Amino acid sequence: MLETRLTLKAEDIDSMVQGYQVHRDVYTSNEVYQLEMRHLFANTWVFVGHESQTPKQGDYFTTQIGNQPVIQVRHTDNGVKVLHNRCPHKGTKIALDREGNTGKFFRCPYHAWSFKTDGCLLAIPLKNGYEGTGLDKNENSKGMKAVGAVKNYRGFIFARLAKEGIDFEEFFLDSLSSIDNMVDRSPAGKLEVAGPPLRYMHKCNWKMLVENQTDTCHPMVAHESSAGTAKKIWKKLGSPKPQPPAMQIIAPFMSPYAFFEDMGIRTWPNGHGHTGVNHSIHSDYSAIPGYFEAMSKAYGESRAKSILDENRHNTIYFPSIMVKGPIQQLRNFIPLSPDKTLVESYIYRLIDAPDELLARTAMYNRMINAPTSIVGHDDLEMYERAQEGLMSDGIEWVNLQRLYPGKEEDFSKEAVENGTTERQMRNQFDAWRRFMTTTMPQSTVSAIEAAE
């Protein structure tokens, strides 16, 4: 119904992305946001949760795919299902808690319609009241709606809302190597979620956060206040060794431009990419006793070494998550409106690895990604002031031209480039444009042209 009120057509979306620049409407327009939820977040594979959040049959947790409320639940066949969190009767959310166990079936808290954990309708109280009404011909009688498709990739649950669309493997291609590396870092090849995520609200468009994950020219500027000050204090204390944890984690943000240039950026088709091809700010974390031994025992020494030598920094799984393999962290950027984004930052325990690794990961999460984190404060200030600045009519285009080749780029092949390129941001907008428009109507003019 809403669609009839949305006036933008596919060619309007196309015209907002012009190689090295994007129109500010992509960040500020409510209609663009509505279209993103309806098309981009329906046509792509979006992260839902980790299977360890729902380990036993009947375990569920509630979250959102874009603006869509969903439930991740462990079905009686042990598979993980993703259902729309909406009673087919009058719309009440079926699961109200953030997490819980529902047993063998869900029961709506409003009128007690009940459903199996794959969504199928089980029973309606006083059902004879619907006899002869034709209810059985409506989709409302079929039960809770499942999302279009679900994939459990090494414990990470992704969903595609649309029934038809690109396959999981075809969408992510070799970018899955970053999740592989994160999971392989467990001697058992298994991760487990460690506690609830940090929840950090940003009054800015979700794409600003996603772009910032591969923005390697901002740390030494925006984070001078935290990382620069950390270095200063440490020197004043006489450069004590071992360095305090804050120095190991925060100070590398002050690395010089050359460090980030040499780090490299890899892009994959469909908007995925990562920083830290050759090295990263996570390369010099001190080794943890017993860890390499456990890895060697599990994988053999040379394979263990090659797993741990990979030090990818941030991997973007387009559209809306970032994964840090070396520290087992995942950040989920959930768009709530054009100018409001909820960031949930999860950490995972490497099964059979020493606990010190988890302690460092938890420390990283609170030092960098908490609403109380000084590094987080630096970043949020930039995003929110950008959201305000973009309202200026002085200039309408946002520039993404750093290391642009000067002609149209080919994003259909993997590429490795200088670590300060903005190619990954352009790659995201290439995918954004394509997955937005595949299911959008063309304007009537071009439809007529196409017919001729």
Next chain:
Amino acid sequence: MSDISKDDLIDFIYAEARMLDEGHYDDWLKLWIPDGHYWMPLDYKQDDPLFVTSLMYEDMFMLKLRVERLNGARTFSQKPKSRCHHVIQRPFVDKLDNKEGHYVTNTSMHYVETRLDEQFLLALTATHELKRIKGSLRIANKRVDLLNSDAAFGNIQLLP
């Protein structure tokens, strides 16, 4: 060495809140023993500071960094500066052990922080573990439990 009284403990908690409100961070840092930690759990009734995420679990280096950053020339999130305000209830004294020089207080507070046109309120309970060092009270550990610790927040830049 003179004993610490219940009033001494209560005065100490009030004085600390005033230092934070007035931004006297150098004095505030001097209240701490060197291996103290400021802990703000993420989960309601969380009992583990290390192996799950917290909002804060900070040693003296981090706290020093945190307050020094507030005055940095390029600390853009503090242009303009935030201000804060504590309204505190009379602390409960849960432990008063003058033999060991060890004390625990439990204080309910309303904490308000503001910057630009935004202002927010946090209801919280602060648990102070205090020690008597050379006759005066020092903070050994401070735990701050936000009533809504599991809610999504924007920036919390100063110290509840």
